Amino acid sequence: MHSSPPAQSPPDSELVPSRERIEEIDVLRGFALLGILLVNVQVMAGPHMDAGGQPVMSRVDEAAGWLVTALVSAKFYLLFSFLFGYSFTLQRASAERAGIPFAPCHLRRLVCLFLMGAAHGIVLFSGDVLMTYAVLSLILFALRDISPRSAIRTAAWLVLGCAACLLAWGLLTVAYGTRVPSQEVTAVFQERMAAHRGDAGSIVQAHLRSLRDGLGWTLVYSADMLAAFLVGLAAGRRGVLARTSQYRAQMVRIAVGGLPIGLAGGVAMAICRNGPLDARWHNVGSAVGVLTAPALTAAYVCGLLLLVHSGPGRWVGDALAPAGRVALTNYLAQSLAAAVVFTGYGLGWYGRFGTTVLLSGCLGLYATQLVWSKCLLRRTRYGPAEWLLRSATFAHRP
Template structure:
């Protein structure tokens, strides 16, 4: 371990907070809010808006898809915080397994309640299950963790790309009009009573969990990237290095935005819905670049505008956020 990384580890062991991580976590929370607002606002999200969507609505959907990588950043920070939490607990690993199991069980319970009562597209249950995998991999070296993460992302991207291209070649486009009967049933259920809403959530839950399951390799890869970065003390060493942050943000932003634009073209038009998985295969490969650029940009802004940093850090310090 380098001297800087050792110093960062020592600070973590003494219980000091890494404020930059809190700031980034708060930013990721607001990004997740933005994405989920789009998902909850329109049952035709997969088409970039329903038959009656305005040009402004479609443009907003396209822009959110092209520019948002909130769950990748949040997943990265979960892995980062996992290492900080272990450091704060001290050098002994005694009792950490039952404690981690209690925390993940509580997270799963919160996710289940959220999925049944409020929104079936919940990710917390998936995070809880992957938290157990992260614990099992906790002793990986940073280099090994990064290698596993790269393999997970590359493998999932290849599978999605192959399946997406087969879909384009062998099937016809699905239009919002074809989806309308199912949407009408869902809307009617949500306009009913309490039991009707809960029933709709339960019917949608298996497909939502299936979608989360498909992307678990990418989430775990982000966990492992965060674990590797925390073990190397990346944020502690570079979080206030303005030259490094600016250089990294500018280097990776074009790659990330180009990939986001391809994803939006495939998911929200002008290409039809058959191209959805092709676009997301591209996103898997370029989202880390956009995520890194955003993270560096946010830390630059936080250093220049302290009131904004304080707001984000306050959100990121909430116990339920990590």
């Protein structure tokens, strides 16, 4: 460990001891899994419908959905993206230490990741992010030698560009759009419910339609993800998570300064997306979220790291780290569990539960994953998905 942060970025191979694992990365991944689950489950489970196929929303469910939008939505995919960019520097450093050409390993990894994402998106959950990560990683590889300062500057422009696109579209919708009749909304919900409660063929067709219809939005939000990749790359080049004790004062300032900005933006986003403003304001809220979510994500990250490095909070890191070590397996397992519960693959309970029940189920599933991950790592070093990805990366079995 250095006594102070380096004035210049050292080579990636100097950032992390070759035999040490950065536990902070695993802790943050484990934490991000909960946020991702809380957001994704509301899509996978569908809107609550009564016996007649009409949307149902209690005041408690409205409040729960509002809070998820304000505190969770658009925050945790940024954290995963940041960690993806950070891990890129570690993978490159590991290849350099081992004397292995990095480019072919990285390309094999991306091909495997894309194929896993395609299977995940088509069969289990159309909101898959792995395919997007695989494609964006090609850009990350091309920018691998960018300086940390330039990476941060580029990330800022990408965030501004993404927010500008959403804001422009949102303002046009507010000015010229009309409210969609409730009958049409109900008809769409009923169509989705029938598709997801049907057989495997109808489920796959529904996922393919969602992937096609969401391609434009994926392109817009890809700029935001790439920005987080670049911030992670810059942090990895500096070895920030390997030296968190040296950045304690900065983390306190980020947590204290980022929290009010992020919360204000989250509240504004929830007002636009969940009410009292109507659906025409959705993209305006999304634009505000893109601009302010990084502040709240950074505050969450710094607050959690400060907690786990304090005496009373060490148990939190011990609980989260195992799930983070097998984060890819846990991410896919969440979708598998939801598919079994909510689609025709299993129970077919799509549209049967309100937000409060769904969030309670998420906490139960997440707690189960924390325990399962710890038990798994007592017997093996990798989860099934991590083993497959590593095998593809190095072209041999781990």
